[in-house]
Amino acid sequence: MDALQLLKDEYGFTDDELQYAVNRAKGIIMGFAMEYRARIVLESMNFVNIRSVDLPTHDIEAERDGNKYFVEVKASKRSPTKEYSAYKLAMIARLAGTHLTLLMMPRPSLVVTEDILSEPKKILLNFFRLALNKRTDELRKFLEDERNRKIIQSYDRVILSTLHENIENLSVQ
Numbered sequence: 001m002d003a004l005q006l007l008k009d010e011y012g013f014t015d016d017e018l019q020y021a022v023n024r025a026k027g028i029i030m031g032f033a034m035e036y037r038a039r040i041v042l043e044s045m046n047f048v049n050i051r052s053v054d055l056p057t058h059d060i061e062a063e064r065d066g067n068k069y070f071v072e073v074k075a076s077k078r079s080p081t082k083e084y085s086a087y088k089l090a091m092i093a094r095l096a097g098t099h100l101t102l103l104m105m106p107r108p109s110l111v112v113t114e115d116i117l118s119e120p121k122k123i124l125l126n127f128f129r130l131a132l133n134k135r136t137d138e139l140r141k142f143l144e145d146e147r148n149r150k151i152i153q154s155y156d157r158v159i160l161s162t163l164h165e166n167i168e169n170l171s172v173q
Contacts, residue, residue, distance in 0.1 A: 034075040034104055035059055041108040042071065057091045058099065068097035072113065075104045081117050086124055086158040089117075093128035123151045124158075131163055 004022075007013050013021075022029075038060060039050050047062035047069070058070040070092075074080045080101050084092075092099050092113070099113040114122060127148070130139040143149050152159065 030075070035073055038071070038073040038102050038104060038108075041102065041104075041110075045110065056088060057095060060102075069100050070095050070097055071100045071102050071110075073102045073104060077105050080111075081113070081121065084113070084117065084121060086121075086155050087162070089121060089125045090128045090132075090158060090162040093125055093132050120151045120154075123148050124155055127152050127159075128162070 004018050007018060008015075035052055039052070042050050042060065042062050045064070047064045050060060050062040052059065053061055057072070059073045060071040062069050062071060080103055101111050101113045101116060103109045103111065114125060117125065127139075127142065129135075130142055143152065
């Protein structure tokens with residue numbers, strides 16, 4: 001017995017009610033189906049300990065060759081990093097492992113997220129990694145670069161909210 005028939009029989013829903021519910025839930029259903037497909041793709045790439053998570057930074061956690069990976073599944077045809085906001089990059093920088101983006105369309109391909117970021121977003125991610133891991137000598141050297149400093153200054157609100165407790169130790173000017 002299929003799920004819709006079960007809902008009809010068990011709860012007495014009409015065809016119209018079920019059609020309304022299915023139309024409203026299409027995005028959610030597609031998301032879960034794509035996540036399931038992504039797990040199968042990762043298994044075919046020799047990932048193990050694959051588990052779904054509901055976090056702002058990634059959808060799946062997995063391991064391969066003793067390394068931990070955080071995988072964001074992208075099923076749309078839009079730019080895969082469009083939704084990687086400065087705030088999301090700050091969260092990604094805190095992860096203890098490699099962040100990957102699994103592009104599901106038109107066919108699955110797995111890329112290191114940092115490799116597909118725009119140059120300003122790469123610089124911001126690197127800044128957050130250095131700052132959040134308190135690698136102050138490397139951070140000073142990083143900020144000596146005029147281009148890096150200008151890009152970082154353009155994200156001052158994100159940096160202030162993310163590093164508010166440590167901002168006195170940073171020099172972004």
